[in-house]
Amino acid sequence: MNDNQTALTLADLSFAYPSQHAILRQLDLTIAPGERVGLIGPNGTGKTTLFLLICGVLKPTAGEIFLFGQPMRYGAFRPEIGLVFQNPDDQLFSPSVRDDVAFGPQNLGLSKAEVDTRVMESLRTTGTLDLAERPPHHLSGGEKRMVAIAGVLAMRPRFVIYDEPSSNLDIRARRRLIRFLQAATETLLIASHDLEFILEVCDRVLLLDGGRIVADGAPRDILGDPALMQAHGLERPHSLVPHEIPHHR
Amino acid sequence: MLDLSVDEYAHLNSPLHRWEIRYKIAGLLALIFAFSFVRDLRLLPAMLVVTLALYLLSKLPWRYLAHRLEYPGFFILMLAVILPLTTGATVLFQLGPIAIRAEGCLSVVLIVVRFGCILTVGLVCFGTAPFLDAVRALRALGLPALISDMILLAYRYLFEIGTDLMQMRTAMRLRGFRPRRPDTETLNTIGSLVGSLLVRTYERAERVYKAMRLRGYGHGHTIRNELRTRPGDVLAAIAAGLLAAAFIGAQFYLNR
Numbered sequence A: 001m002n003d004n005q006t007a008l009t010l011a012d013l014s015f016a017y018p019s020q021h022a023i024l025r026q027l028d029l030t031i032a033p034g035e036r037v038g039l040i041g042p043n044g045t046g047k048t049t050l051f052l053l054i055c056g057v058l059k060p061t062a063g064e065i066f067l068f069g070q071p072m073r074y075g076a077f078r079p080e081i082g083l084v085f086q087n088p089d090d091q092l093f094s095p096s097v098r099d100d101v102a103f104g105p106q107n108l109g110l111s112k113a114e115v116d117t118r119v120m121e122s123l124r125t126t127g128t129l130d131l132a133e134r135p136p137h138h139l140s141g142g143e144k145r146m147v148a149i150a151g152v153l154a155m156r157p158r159f160v161i162y163d164e165p166s167s168n169l170d171i172r173a174r175r176r177l178i179r180f181l182q183a184a185t186e187t188l189l190i191a192s193h194d195l196e197f198i199l200e201v202c203d204r205v206l207l208l209d210g211g212r213i214v215a216d217g218a219p220r221d222i223l224g225d226p227a228l229m230q231a232h233g234l235e236r237p238h239s240l241v242p243h244e245i246p247h248h249r
Numbered sequence B: 001m002l003d004l005s006v007d008e009y010a011h012l013n014s015p016l017h018r019w020e021i022r023y024k025i026a027g028l029l030a031l032i033f034a035f036s037f038v039r040d041l042r043l044l045p046a047m048l049v050v051t052l053a054l055y056l057l058s059k060l061p062w063r064y065l066a067h068r069l070e071y072p073g074f075f076i077l078m079l080a081v082i083l084p085l086t087t088g089a090t091v092l093f094q095l096g097p098i099a100i101r102a103e104g105c106l107s108v109v110l111i112v113v114r115f116g117c118i119l120t121v122g123l124v125c126f127g128t129a130p131f132l133d134a135v136r137a138l139r140a141l142g143l144p145a146l147i148s149d150m151i152l153l154a155y156r157y158l159f160e161i162g163t164d165l166m167q168m169r170t171a172m173r174l175r176g177f178r179p180r181r182p183d184t185e186t187l188n189t190i191g192s193l194v195g196s197l198l199v200r201t202y203e204r205a206e207r208v209y210k211a212m213r214l215r216g217y218g219h220g221h222t223i224r225n226e227l228r229t230r231p232g233d234v235l236a237a238i239a240a241g242l243l244a245a246a247f248i249g250a251q252f253y254l255n256r
Helices: A047-054 A097-107 A112-125 A141-153 A171-183 A195-201 A219-223 A226-231 B021-037 B041-058 B062-086 B102-127 B131-140 B145-174 B184-214 B231-254
Strands: A008-016 A022-031 A036-040 A062-067 A081-084 A159-163 A187-191 A204-209 A212-217 B091-095 B098-101
Touching: A008 A047, A022 A047, A022 A062, A022 A212, A036 A195, A036 A219, A047 A062, A047 A081, A047 A159, A047 A187, A081 A141, A081 B184, A097 A112, A097 A141, A112 A141, A141 A171, A171 A195, A187 A195, A195 A219, A204 A219, A212 A219, B021 B041, B021 B102, B021 B131, B021 B231, B041 B102, B041 B231, B062 B098, B062 B102, B091 B102, B098 B102, B131 B145, B145 B184
Parallel strands: A036 A187, A036 A204, A081 A159, A159 A187
Antiparallel strands: A008 A022, A008 A062, A204 A212, B091 B098
16 A cells, blocks of 8 residues: 555654653554544553654654655644544633634634634534533533534544543443544544443554554454453453353452 | 633623724723823812713623722722821821821822722723633734733633642642641642642643644634624724823823
């Protein structure tokens, strides 16, 4: 598959913070357009760091990153990729929901009419139209998450990264998010400890540990492998535990 | 949750509320400048009449003004006590070593009336519009984008900082911390609390900045919000400007 056919290509990607040990080591990865990839691994393994590298916020120590065939330069603004942060309060920085969702399109230099169109479209897609005039600090956790997603979608990205999207969501909000992501048409890369969530949304899973991708395959194969999961500090999701093995109290 | 209540009366319906915010700021700031220019006591009644008329037109409740005057009022009260005892040569009244002087009393009258009028007009200006509209208007009037962005971010995240502070204080209380007097241990604990809050705030600021950059901050053009202007807004601003000019002109005339 050449770079023009891929959404994301990582070639020998490495990264270490100054005076610290390497967090990512010689990663090679290719994601095709339309794929929905889950990224799992223990805490501190570099998932968020990888996302910031892909988005050009951090500069690789070595290797290259290509986004839709174009090299990703450190500090560049590429609206075709969006990142939904783990804590929505970190990216809901405008005084109202409407202002926040409009932030990205305004920075694209669009006309006021086009900005308004995109804002309405994104709010409608995420089911948050009635929150438009509310200040972010008045929203519930689930509402903040969907508004943060709306803010990213307003830039019409082709690739969206989600960092722990189901964390701190109640059951209803989580289920709403799953349905939303199942219907999404963008290329997705989702980091999550919620393995049932990964099973429902993703069609491919990467296991990241020790700075390397140690497994890459179908979700049921990766998540259902007890030895693999245990070796990397994880457990199989409950739905993949055969029920002839007694595991309930 | 932290409650700043900055917009508690911003959505009333009065001529001052309907006055477009840019012209309101320009007109009333001109008036505030003119008030600060006044030195002649004969202009004080006119200042009071204008101020009272503006406040009545704004339909803001009197308790709003009283509440906002509380803290600055203490400072003015100190001046009101000190100045008559220390300023001037004409003694009005003497009790032992304490002499009440006429010039000091007149200075107090000037300072108190000017302070009251300036603060009241300022409250009318910014209390009759949502805080965010005021920041947008200041930006439209030439406030640098970086400063207006900082104001908006500070406003947005003040609530988060307030929430963090309350949660940390609750956690401390649940572990037995009861500050009774400012001893070394208490001050150390409060210092640690403030330090933790600062560090967390700084780390959040870094994350927020990354989020802003990822959505194009600093890479493109930001559209100004289009504020709708009516002829009445312009006329009101001109009237306020003329009134300000009248006060300044009167001050020059009376002082010639």
